[in-house]
Amino acid sequence: RKEVEQDPGPFNVPEGATVAFNCTYSNSASQSFFWYRQDCRKEPKLLMSVYSSGNEDGRFTAQLNRASQYISLLIRDSKLSDSATYLCVVNTREKSNYQLIWGAGTKLIIKP
């Protein structure tokens, strides 16, 4: 089992719809969680951190479920410009070492 797993998609969604996808992680010692966005042939960029209480940034909502070991990203009122690959990242601390583990990404395509 991969340490961080994502559905590769693609998720084909009409403009204006709501879409959500999850990311599961295997290490219960994981401490912090992030969603990155990566446009085609570009570098990843931080979209948002994921806090225990959940957090919202405009149309984007991130949630953490520690009991089931997954994080989620919800996008409301999707725009064409939301088309991208969304990468989840899990920061795990073991002893004094931090390790960032990346999911392979979920591809999202917003259609007009």
Added chain:
Amino acid sequence: NAGVTQTPKFRVLKTGQSMTLLCAQDMNHEYMYWYRQDPGMGLRLIHYSVGEGTTAKGEVPDGYNVSRLKKQNFLLGLESAAPSQTSVYFCATTPSISYGELFFGEGSRLTVL
């Protein structure tokens, strides 16, 4: 404000050739990373550095070497390129690992024939 700059952005090599990728940052960050990204896979850490003069192996270090002689530069070397090293290479920096956010360069696309 350049941020993180990678050179070269594209390169084609023949099997057995050597080359060096340069990552330069003007953000004064301590931590620097080299990742490779292949289709269908997450970013995989090759080597990283927690400060000037330090380097450490990541998940997939074989076939690569690195150096961090100056704080702002992190070099990734391929001594004898192999087709399996065809990939997109990303450099990233962060002020500290617990900070969470990584700042990436634009990537370097390497093809080994």
